[in-house]
Amino acid sequence: MIVAIDPSYDKPVGIAWLKNKTIGSTLIELDKDDKKPETRSLYNIAKKIVKNIELEWGYVDDLLVAIEGQWFGVNPKMTMNLVELRGILEGILNERVETFNSTNKEKKVIKLQIIVVNPHSWQSDILNVGKMKSEEIKKRSIKYASDLKKEKVNEDEADAICILKYAEKQWI
Secondary structure, three states: OEEEEEOOOOOOEEEEEEEOOEEEEEEEOOOHHHHOOOOOOHHHHHHHHHHHHHHHHOOOOEEEEEEEOOOOOOOHHHHHHHHHHHHHHHHHHHHHHHHHHHHOOOOOOOEEEEEEEOHHHHHHHHHOOOOOOHHHHHHHHHHHHHHHHOOOOOHHHHHHHHHHHHHHHHHO
């Protein structure tokens, strides 16, 4: 199973997964407290993301988690928060998989691989964009993902689906 995450701490988090050749996706809505800098807990946001992934992973043998990397230079504080969120997320995922592997009665083992996907890499490979304005990239991402799912998706879900397709193409 492949899971792709478009991380955020101030808007919904997009998650997409490929399981049994079927693509699914969802948005994780954040609470008001998660969005406010003075009350935000990146740990709580990461736990919400992992909880949604656990609902989908069931009993899989392999779990590839592709997390979008960050653009540098736009806003240093935002970049640091997203890197911290990704680190917490990776720690929780590793701990949960290790716990599952050591405690399940069926002795089933999940092999976890976590990769960081550069935004430019998935955008150029999946959307065939080079230097293009971000609004145009967003439109292409939404169109690509909506066409793939045969239903309208928003920007965050669309990016997660594109990251998913990139991970599938590169690592599977």
